Amino acid sequence: xxxxxxxxxxxxxxxxxxxxxxxxxxxxxxxxxxxxxxxxxxxxxxxxxxxxxxxxxxxxxxxxxxxxxxxxxxxxxxxxxxxxxxxxxxxxxxxxxxxxxxxxxxxxxxxxxxxxxxxxxxxxxxxxxxxxxxxxxxxxxxxxxxxxxxxxxxxxxxxxxxxxxxxxxxxxxxxxxxxxxxxxxxxxxxxxxxxxxxxxxxxxxxxxxxxxxxxxxxxxxxxxxxxxxxxxxxxxxxxxxxxxxxxxxxxxxxxxxxxxxxxxxxxxxxxxxxxxxxxxxxxxxxxxxxxxxxxxxxxxxxxxxxxxxxxxxxxxxxx
Amino acid sequence: xxxxxxxxxxxxxxxxxxxxxxxxxxxxxxxxxxxxxxxxxxxxxxxxxxxxxxxxxxxxxxxxxxxxxxxxxxxxxxxxxxxxxxxxxxxxxxxxxxxxxxxxxxxxxxxxxxxxxxxxxxxxxxxxxxxxxxxxxxxxxxxxxxxxxxxxxxxxxxxxxxxxxxxxxxxxxxxxxxxxxxxxxxxxxxxxxxxxxxxxxxxxxxxxxxxxxxxxxxxxxxxxxxxxxxxxxxxxxxxxxxxxxxxxxxxxxxxxxxxxxxxxxxxxxxxxxxxxxxxxxxxxxxxxxxxxxxxxxxxxxxxxxxxxxxxxxxxxxxxxxxxxxxxxxxxxxxxxxxxxxxxxxxxxxxxxxxxxxxxxxxxxxxxxxxxxxxxxxxxxxxxxxxxxxxxxxxxxxxxxxxxxxxxxxxxxxxxxxxxxxxxxxxxxxxxxxxxxxxxxxxxxxxxxxxxxxxxxxxxxxxxxxxxxxxxxxxxxxxxxxxxxxxxxxxxxxxxxxxxxxxxxxxxxxxxxxxxxxxxxxxxxxxxxxx
Amino acid sequence: xxxxxxxxxxxxxxxxxxxxxxxxxxxxxxxxxxxxxxxxxxxxxxxxxxxxxxxxxxxxxxxxxxxxxxxxxxx
Numbered sequence: 001x002x003x004x005x006x007x008x009x010x011x012x013x014x015x016x017x018x019x020x021x022x023x024x025x026x027x028x029x030x031x032x033x034x035x036x037x038x039x040x041x042x043x044x045x046x047x048x049x050x051x052x053x054x055x056x057x058x059x060x061x062x063x064x065x066x067x068x069x070x071x072x073x074x075x076x077x078x079x080x081x082x083x084x085x086x087x088x089x090x091x092x093x094x095x096x097x098x099x100x101x102x103x104x105x106x107x108x109x110x111x112x113x114x115x116x117x118x119x120x121x122x123x124x125x126x127x128x129x130x131x132x133x134x135x136x137x138x139x140x141x142x143x144x145x146x147x148x149x150x151x152x153x154x155x156x157x158x159x160x161x162x163x164x165x166x167x168x169x170x171x172x173x174x175x176x177x178x179x180x181x182x183x184x185x186x187x188x189x190x191x192x193x194x195x196x197x198x199x200x201x202x203x204x205x206x207x208x209x210x211x212x213x214x215x216x217x218x219x220x221x222x223x224x225x226x227x228x229x230x231x232x233x234x235x236x237x238x239x240x241x242x243x244x245x246x247x248x249x250x251x252x253x254x255x256x257x258x259x260x261x262x263x264x265x266x267x268x269x270x271x272x273x274x275x276x277x278x279x280x281x282x283x284x285x286x287x288x289x290x291x292x293x294x295x296x297x298x299x300x301x302x303x304x305x306x307x308x309x310x311x312x313x314x315x316x317x318x319x
Numbered sequence: 320x321x322x323x324x325x326x327x328x329x330x331x332x333x334x335x336x337x338x339x340x341x342x343x344x345x346x347x348x349x350x351x352x353x354x355x356x357x358x359x360x361x362x363x364x365x366x367x368x369x370x371x372x373x374x375x376x377x378x379x380x381x382x383x384x385x386x387x388x389x390x391x392x393x394x395x396x397x398x399x400x401x402x403x404x405x406x407x408x409x410x411x412x413x414x415x416x417x418x419x420x421x422x423x424x425x426x427x428x429x430x431x432x433x434x435x436x437x438x439x440x441x442x443x444x445x446x447x448x449x450x451x452x453x454x455x456x457x458x459x460x461x462x463x464x465x466x467x468x469x470x471x472x473x474x475x476x477x478x479x480x481x482x483x484x485x486x487x488x489x490x491x492x493x494x495x496x497x498x499x500x501x502x503x504x505x506x507x508x509x510x511x512x513x514x515x516x517x518x519x520x521x522x523x524x525x526x527x528x529x530x531x532x533x534x535x536x537x538x539x540x541x542x543x544x545x546x547x548x549x550x551x552x553x554x555x556x557x558x559x560x561x562x563x564x565x566x567x568x569x570x571x572x573x574x575x576x577x578x579x580x581x582x583x584x585x586x587x588x589x590x591x592x593x594x595x596x597x598x599x600x601x602x603x604x605x606x607x608x609x610x611x612x613x614x615x616x617x618x619x620x621x622x623x624x625x626x627x628x629x630x631x632x633x634x635x636x637x638x639x640x641x642x643x644x645x646x647x648x649x650x651x652x653x654x655x656x657x658x659x660x661x662x663x664x665x666x667x668x669x670x671x672x673x674x675x676x677x678x679x680x681x682x683x684x685x686x687x688x689x690x691x692x693x694x695x696x697x698x699x700x701x702x703x704x705x706x707x708x709x710x711x712x713x714x715x716x717x718x719x720x721x722x723x724x725x726x727x728x729x730x731x732x733x734x735x736x737x738x739x740x741x742x743x744x745x746x747x748x749x750x751x752x753x754x755x756x757x758x759x760x761x762x763x764x765x766x767x768x769x770x771x772x773x774x775x776x777x778x779x780x781x782x783x784x785x786x787x788x789x790x791x792x793x794x795x796x797x798x799x800x801x802x803x804x805x806x807x808x809x810x811x812x813x814x815x816x817x818x819x820x821x822x823x824x825x826x827x828x829x830x831x832x833x834x835x836x837x838x839x840x841x842x843x844x845x846x847x848x849x
Numbered sequence: 850x851x852x853x854x855x856x857x858x859x860x861x862x863x864x865x866x867x868x869x870x871x872x873x874x875x876x877x878x879x880x881x882x883x884x885x886x887x888x889x890x891x892x893x894x895x896x897x898x899x900x901x902x903x904x905x906x907x908x909x910x911x912x913x914x915x916x917x918x919x920x921x922x923x924x
Contacts, residue, residue: 006528009815016823024831040837125326129836142831143838146781483901622876633880634904641884642900650888659860663884703881 021136026156027148028141033159038144044098046163047083050306052105056294057082060098060206061114061222062090063169067271068222068250068280069112071166072314075307078285079296084167086114091122092202093130099209100134110292111210115221115236115247116228118203119193127198162306170274170318177225177261177269185225185269186251192238193231200239207243216292219247223259223276225269256283274318321363323506323592324545329538332359333596336502340600341526348523352497359502360465367464370429375496378474379489381422385481386488388415415482422478430471433461438684466505468681472631474499477513479635486514494521503593507586509607509627516604524601532818533807534598539825540796541591546833548789549585552577553834554777560745563755566772568763571755573773575742579734580790582741583611586625610797612737615729617698620737628681632674641670660707668700675699686749694740785832850915856889857911866911873905883908890914896921 030039033046044066047055057080059065066086074080085098095117102108133139137157144152210217219240221228228251240247250257257279261269264276272280288294297303321327336355343351360368392411396404440456447454477495480486489495498517559566559574566574590607597604611624621629640646646666654662679692713720720726739756746752767773774780799806810821857866864877872878878886886908887898896918907917 009528009532009819012815013819013822016819017826020823020827021830024827028831128326128330136830138830140836142833143836145831146779485901618879619876637880638903639900642887642898642903647888647891650884651892654885654888659885660881663881663888667881667884 018136021138025136025138025141027138027152028144029137029157030141030144031151031155031157032161033163034161038141038147041087042161043163043165043167043169044085044087045101045159046161046167047085047102047106048159049162050083050106051302053107054303054306055081055083055106056108057110057112057288057292058102058106058108059084059086059112059114059167060095060117061086061112062117062120063088063271064116064222064224064227065112065114066167066169067171067266067273068114068277069284070168070170070277070281070318072164072168072307072311073278073281074285074288075297076311077281078289078294079298080285080288080294081297081303081307082166086167089120090117091120091126092117092199092206093122093127096202096206096209097130097134099206103209103213107213108215109294110216110218110288112218112220113206115219115232115249116224118199118219118236118239119195119232120199121196122198124198127202162310164310164313165317168277169271170277171266171271172274172319173266174263174273174275175266175268176263177265181225181269182261186228186230186233189230189234191231191234193229193235195235195239203239204243207245217245219245221249221251223250223257223272223280225261225265227270250280253283323503323589323596324542329542329592337526337599340523345523345525349497349521350493352502352520352523353493353500356497356500356502356505360500360505363465363506364462367462370433370464370467371470371500372496374426374429374470374474375492375499377425378422378478378499379492379495381418381478382481382488382495383490384418385415385478388418389481389484419478419482423475426471426474430467433463434467435680435684436461466507469508469510470499470505472510472628472681473504476510476631476635480513489513489517497521503596504604507589507593508625509590509593509605510631511605511627516602519602526599527601529811530601531599532822533811534595534600535822536807536810536825537595537598538592539595539822539829541588541593541595542829542833543789543825544584544588544591544793546829546835548786549581549588550839551782551786551834552581552778553839556581556745558776560747560751560755563751563758566758567767568759568761569765569767570772570776571742571759572763573767574755575738575759578745579738579741580786582745584789584793610801612734613730613797613801614733615726616702617695617733617736618702620733621695628678632678636677637667637670637674640673641666646670660703664700664703667703671696671699682744687743687746687752690749690752691740691744694743698736698740789832850911852893853890853911853915853918856886856893860886860889870910872910873908878908890918894918894922 030037030042033039033042033048035042039045047058059069059071059082063086066084066088069082069084071080071082071084074082085102087094087098095113099111129139207217219236221233221236228249233249233251236247236249259265259272259276259279264272264279266273289296297307323329332355336352339351339355340348357368360371388411392407395407399407437458437460440458444455444458477486477489477499481488494517495513497520498511498513501511501516501520504511556574556578559570559577563571563574587608594604594606605627607626609623609626611620614620614623641650646669649669650663650666653665656662657665675692675696676689677692678695679689682688682691710720712718718725739759742755743749743752746755774783778786796806810818854866857864860882861878864872866872869875869877873883883903887903890896891898898917898921902917902921907913
């Protein structure tokens, strides 16, 4: 009894705290996946506005993934429905979080994990923040107290804005990669890029989730002279062997994907531009169909509204 | 950098310590605290912990030696004739001083060589250059253990207290070591006295619900100060103190005010976390702040701000110096010539000069810190010089110095003088500080506030508003404390539901309004490097 | 004792020394006054007040000061 009397106030405190954080989360969370609603990665979350179970493939990763592959391109060429959930300077614990969000309403057949994100450093505090923010989004959105509008007080978060580009980041700009980067690009090496324990742990967690859900996972590195090295390649090859998943290094496929680093990059060899993306997709589409037998949804009326009819608009965007 | 206001400390270290503390039997607890404290030290400073152990051993041995001499003196005094007693006392006083000097050389020697050698060699080198000598010394740089300036003063206070017979020397080395390494005190003080705290820590009381709740509130109050204000104004402070030359006097004044706000809330917030940690365990550590911005004079300010440092300087430097034979004689002479106010002022100014030189240097090895000390020394001496004049003036013009408007004027004046001092303190160097001061005087203007420059420093209007709201909150709490109202005591008497609501609300406020996440970098604790 | 009250009145006539018990703790006497006072007491009672004795407990009230003075006169 005495014990109970001591515990009770603290139990009550935690209960009240949870209630307050829940309410604050609803208040501060953006009410839609749009810039106007205050969302900072609205494009990546656009899949929530798509019909449930309508997307067969997801790309997860950092900015490399959202500049190298365009879902609309793949749909127009091969009829594959996909979505790009890449977020700039992402870290693996956030990728893991995104995967859980994806699996709420979608049951994709394939997930492409872009490889550069595997190496982005983070620590247990970032992981803690991500985990807490999943339960109480106020942790992530708290700074929005500055820009709250009357609507924020009267509605709850509901992501309904369909993205024309499906998470792809388009750029028509070309800024050639400097020669010194090209000289160093994919220099042969037997060394391994070191990987922190927490990165490895999260990668295994993501792989396990996919295996449990019956989703094929593939590690794929996107072309980048600035970010990719043989060292990273070697580490990824080891990881893929260890986890028994395929690893495809687009940086090694100069024949199939002939990137011209003078024309196909928007920022000196860091990311691809539209021309680069098209070269990647030209190879990727048929390969995906062949390897994973992804369904062709062209002509399916269920996909008219958010895919077929939007293609025109998409073409306008990227030109 | 780990600070008391970090996830590592608040969510990992503290819970583990509290849990271990509560589970273990009382006899094991003190050793657990000692292990936790040294673990904390090791985490921050690694093998540099040997310097701390050296200081502990040194003051322990010197303490025992002093006690031995005191005991021997006691026996001799008992047997001696009355007339011989004075001689015996003097002889022992000399022998004891020698041991105190040994402790001082070891403790301050470590502090000086680790922290001040680079500063001294640099200045020596520039002196050589000015003299035209072709002699340049290599400027060494040493890793400095965490909190060295704090624990050095704390260790010396023990030696002085044993010498002055305020304390019995401690025989148990572990007891002394636990007091000197107790983890909440380690990084930013308060500089605790052995007599008031060692016993409490060694007794390791059981955690009680009331203490724990009140301690937690105190910790949360500190976290609020740090995360809502100190971390938020950081970007603007950084910018203003590096790019001051491109702003006008109004912005430089803002820089002075913002840093004063930041420093006060950062330092006092950290002390809140420190004292709160102690309170959770049932250990009551000394206060370090007493509503400093209600001070009417600069001397009063220093009895309310960083109290433990001021008290240390007063007890172990100011009085011993002004009560030394030569200065006592001087006091006597001056008193007959200049009267009871200006007479002692001469001697006390000499002692004060030493105090403020020490204070400035203690804060850091740099001319800007020395200037900071001299600035306060000048203000205090001027205040004392003018005091009779002001009193006379007020009496002549029938100004009542006890009415609120006059006192408010005094408080605001003191706060502004303090803010200007803090500007020199924060400036990147003394040269920068002087330049900033000149801009403030020469280009005094409010234009930057009218044209919106003040909103382009990395803080928007909402940031200023939340900072202002938090200052008002701290002000109200301070006012209540000043009026003698024990806020937490009052809150604790309310029903459980109210208490739970307050705790939950404080945590929610931190999580909602705290300056963390994208766009914010937590500030390294300002005082931890001293 | 009466002599002590006289000295105190002379120094700072503002306070009632028969009643005040926190002269130092409440910052009624500042360090300048304390220095002057010590010098005066040493002359008046022919004693030496060592720095060790300059603690609030010895100067908070006239009675405490008197206790200090008598103790030092005996030593």
